[in-house]
Amino acid sequence: MMKTKKLYEDPYLKSHGAKVMGFHESGALILDETIFFPQGGGQLADEGFIQGHPVLDVKEEGEFILHYIESTEDLYLGKEVELQIDWDNRFHNMQQHTGEHILSGLAQSIHGAYNVGFHIGKDMMRVDYDKELSWEQLEDLERKANEAISQNVSIVSFYPRPTVLESLPYRSKKILEGDIRVVEVKGYDLCTCCGTHVRLSGEVGLLKILSRENYKGGVRLGVLCGFKALEYFDRLTKQSMQMSHLLCAPVLELYPALEQIFEDREKIRRLSVEKDEELIALKLEKEDGKKDLLIFEKTLKGKSLKNYVLALSHDREGLLAVFSPEEEGYSFLLISSGEDISILGKKLLKDYGGKGGGRGVNFQGWIPAKEDNQEERERIRTWFKTFTQQ
Numbered sequence: 001m002m003k004t005k006k007l008y009e010d011p012y013l014k015s016h017g018a019k020v021m022g023f024h025e026s027g028a029l030i031l032d033e034t035i036f037f038p039q040g041g042g043q044l045a046d047e048g049f050i051q052g053h054p055v056l057d058v059k060e061e062g063e064f065i066l067h068y069i070e071s072t073e074d075l076y077l078g079k080e081v082e083l084q085i086d087w088d089n090r091f092h093n094m095q096q097h098t099g100e101h102i103l104s105g106l107a108q109s110i111h112g113a114y115n116v117g118f119h120i121g122k123d124m125m126r127v128d129y130d131k132e133l134s135w136e137q138l139e140d141l142e143r144k145a146n147e148a149i150s151q152n153v154s155i156v157s158f159y160p161r162p163t164v165l166e167s168l169p170y171r172s173k174k175i176l177e178g179d180i181r182v183v184e185v186k187g188y189d190l191c192t193c194c195g196t197h198v199r200l201s202g203e204v205g206l207l208k209i210l211s212r213e214n215y216k217g218g219v220r221l222g223v224l225c226g227f228k229a230l231e232y233f234d235r236l237t238k239q240s241m242q243m244s245h246l247l248c249a250p251v252l253e254l255y256p257a258l259e260q261i262f263e264d265r266e267k268i269r270r271l272s273v274e275k276d277e278e279l280i281a282l283k284l285e286k287e288d289g290k291k292d293l294l295i296f297e298k299t300l301k302g303k304s305l306k307n308y309v310l311a312l313s314h315d316r317e318g319l320l321a322v323f324s325p326e327e328e329g330y331s332f333l334l335i336s337s338g339e340d341i342s343i344l345g346k347k348l349l350k351d352y353g354g355k356g357g358g359r360g361v362n363f364q365g366w367i368p369a370k371e372d373n374q375e376e377r378e379r380i381r382t383w384f385k386t387f388t389q390q
């Protein structure tokens with residue numbers, strides 16, 4: 001069998017006629033020629049249609065390009081088929097891929113930072129460098145990359161003879177064999193690559209670095225180019241407008257507005273702690289001197305409730321039972337000054353169908369109730385009277 005002719009060397013070919021040359025053992029379609037780029041070199045496979053069938057995946061295996069399509073039922077050896085790639089998707093990939101060449105060429109020539117990882121995802125392009133680059137250095141690189149884009153320099157690819165290749169100062173991600181394709185962004189980058197790229201750097205439109213994290217002694221960047229960058233910016237803008245409306249602040253002053261809200265929230269929290277402390281003091285005064293104590297506490301929550309219970313149980317003789325209304329029930333805490341409380345706790349859970357546990361002088365749990373009202377509270381009081389002297 002002949003090998004598949006790769007027509008994606010001309011990345012602007014959107015549709016093409018080809019002939020069915022065979023079927024791979026996996027069921028994949030093999031054609032004499034193809035415009036579908038297979039996954040590889042950090043770039044995802046092309047999407048599109050072959051004779052109306054959606055293309056699910058495209059892979060390269062040896063001399064052949066394998067096309068995985070939904071059904072090959074109406075296809076047979078020698079049949080002429082129409083290939084159609086999803087051009088928007090392809091062009092997005094070309095924009096990302098070319099942008100990466102420009103950025104990586106600059107990172108290497110200016111900072112000696114080598115590109116060691118690259119992946120064009122659906123939402124974001126990931127680019128890894130083997131050297132730590134600060135956000136300031138990245139801003140400078142981003143600026144220079146966009147200058148390269150605005151200069152509209154040409155991008156060409158060629159297959160140099162081995163002797164010529166040896167003399168070229170190209171970037172390479174791995175040791176390659178066979179015909180080696182070199183992609184040149186004039187004045188900015190020279191790199192071995194099998195992917196699809198735009199013809200002129202201006203077509204990249206825009207390059208924006210969106211995230212930076214330390215990664216294996218270097219950095220991992222999230223980058224977007226062209227229409228993908230525009231889409232991202234559009235989402236950011238819409239979100240900023242919503243936040244601006246919510247915070248009653250101009251879009252470019254959202255951060256100080258948010259800081260103010262956090263400051264105010266902290267003030268309110270501190271005030272609420274003070275109020276709770278006052279309330280606890282008043283409540284303690286009221287409950288002073290009583291032996292067994294059954295309390296329904298609705299106002300105090302969380303840490304304040306804990307502090308209140310701690311203060312109540314301090315130096316207390318007898319039983320302390322604190323019930324806190326919750327949705328569809330009460331959470332409770334039983335504390336005794338000496339006796340084992342678990343028998344009483346377990347009886348409460350059994351009689352009310354609740355859940356919880358404890359041992360020794362502490363027992364906590366939850367019992368169901370339709371709502372928190374006087375009737376429910378009275379029922380619980382009566383239950384306790386049966387077992388205590390209260």
Ligand SMILES: [Zn+2]
Nearest residue numbers: 097183193195
């Ligand atoms: Zn490339």
